[in-house]
Amino acid sequence: MRLGVLDVGSNTVHLLVVDAHPGARPLPAHSHKAELRLAELLDEQGAIGPEGVDRLVATISEGLQAAEDKGAEEVLPFATSAVREASNADHVLARVHDETGVDLQVLSGEEEARLTFLAARRWFGWSAGRLLLLDIGGGSLEIAYGMDENPDIAVSLPLGAGRLTHTWLPGDPPDPLDVKALRRHVRAQIARTVGEFTRFGKPDHVVATSKTFKQLSRIAGAARSNEGLYVQRRLSRKSLEEWVPKLAAMTTAERGALPGVSEGRAHQLPAGALVAEGAMDLFGVEELEVCPWALREGIILRRLDHLPAR
Known part of the structure; x- marks a missing residue:
């Protein structure tokens, strides 16, 4: 259908x-x-x-x-x-x-995280083991962890790239003091949740979804989107740490000229990068893999699960 x-x-x-x-x-x-x-x-x-x-x-x-x-x-x-x-x-x-x-x-924030996790689990399969999922949207950051299709824990934090840009980074380029203040805010918010996840043990595979992570991986050297869904795309914390200050120092126009960065999202990228860097650092993630499927696919998969088999 x-x-x-x-x-x-x-x-x-x-x-x-x-x-x-x-x-x-x-x-x-x-x-x-x-x-x-x-x-x-x-x-x-x-x-x-x-x-x-x-x-x-x-x-x-x-x-x-x-x-x-x-x-x-x-x-x-x-x-x-x-x-x-x-x-x-x-x-x-x-x-x-x-x-x-x-x-x-x-959708509640938790539902959003759980459905996105479902999509990632179906994409990577059971062999990926325990998954840690990170998803940065315009309004929120979703984090989920688990071994099965339904995660053991799923949370949503008000750390979306659009929300934070509008509230914390009005300049173009943003004021360095505003960037420092946002960095402190982001890390304090994420740090409150880390303990809830670490009690479940270390993940076997860390994955990320969302336009923000796709753009960050692309400017860090990952394959272009036209090379297809099945090309592995990774983002290392080391690369991200090198790019965060560069992105914060650029104007929106300069960011928009970077490979893989859309003009409409370029102004949000510094805030999104700060959230990605904070999450990877506080969760001890050295490298993650970008998943092509996300929330929309999770919605579709859940609907298909309730259809009779042919």
């Missing part, structure tokens, strides 16, 4: 259409996305403003039309931290339902 996943994230609204059947890997058929940066559109009261809601409704409508055009039999709509934490979330969800007919499923 052809399924669509409508992902209302903190940075983008992304429709992914796949051909999927129980027991088979989902095959991408179409992708449609728009950058809204909802995490950066919150006002002083933490609400998504009228213009942001209007843009969201219009973008969801476009995504639904694209799904219909591509023959999707079912669309699975969900939202993450930007909508989850908006003070006017109920109003936003009501507007979306009234004007598009879509009931957005708002």
Whole structure:
């Protein structure tokens, strides 16, 4: 069957259409996305403003039309931290339902981490052993660990690259004192959770998902995206530590000229790099592998698990 996943994230609204059947890997058929940066559109009261809601409704409508055009039999709509934490979330969800007919499923941070972990586990398989997963989104950082498809522990921290850039790093390039303050904040937040994970033992394999990690691995020398999903892409802590001060000293335009860095995400990269570096350091990770699958694939896999086998 052809399924669509409508992902209302903190940075983008992304429709992914796949051909999927129980027991088979989902095959991408179409992708449609728009950058809204909802995490950066919150006002002083933490609400998504009228213009942001209007843009969201219009973008969801476009995504639904694209799904219909591509023959999707079912669309699975969900939202993450930007909508989850908006003070006017109920109003936003009501507007979306009234004007598009879509009931957005708002995932908790823990659900987000668990579904992303499921996708990583299916990608790497049982032979990967105990997995530690790191995922940096626009609004939050998800961390999960476990041996099975359902992790033993999963947490979500308010350390998304978009959120932190908007709140802590307003300059272009950011003020060095702001960078130092953000580094302290990030590490203090992550350090509170490390003990909850270390009691489960050392992971056998550390993996990362998200655009942030993909971009960081690319500028550190990993293969280009056009070389395919199955090329192994790694990121070492040593390389990341060398790049963090360089990224912080660059302007957005200079970052956007780096290999693999998209123009729309370039301004968030210093904050994302600080989170990645802090997580790898505090969890004692020397090197991790970037996983092509993430939350959207996790949503699809969970849906397929509930379909009857052919």
